[in-house]
Amino acid sequence: MIFTASVSAILVNIPQKQAAYNASKAALVHLAKSLAVEWTEFARVNCVSPGFVETDILSIHPEEWRNKWFDMIPGARMAKAAELKSVSISKQRVWKTRADDFTLGVCLSGIRCLL
DSSP: OEEEOOGGGTSOOSSSOOHHHHHHHHHHHHHHHHHHHHTTTTOOOEEEEOOOEEOGGGGGSOHHHHHHHHHTOTTSSOEEHHHHHHHHHHHHHHHTSGGGTTOOSOEEEOOSOOO
């Protein structure tokens, strides 16, 4: 099982205020980690926490915000939805193998800033 959370689980987004969104994503990451421990007998649980993904919904936000977000991305581009899909599919293949039994509760993050 692979949950999709958000890099917002570990970072405070600016300039927008979205404490509820960040808290819900942090809860999802912790749920994945908890289930990974509790379900070891029958499931592998991990999660993916992408950074900003280029989608149509971004256009509803002020351009000033979008420029701020873009400036914080080390690779100078947002992820494409297809890239997120390919990460989930490839990780699902790896995480489902018997050779990878110790990979539990991992959260693969798309960190937007290197500090």
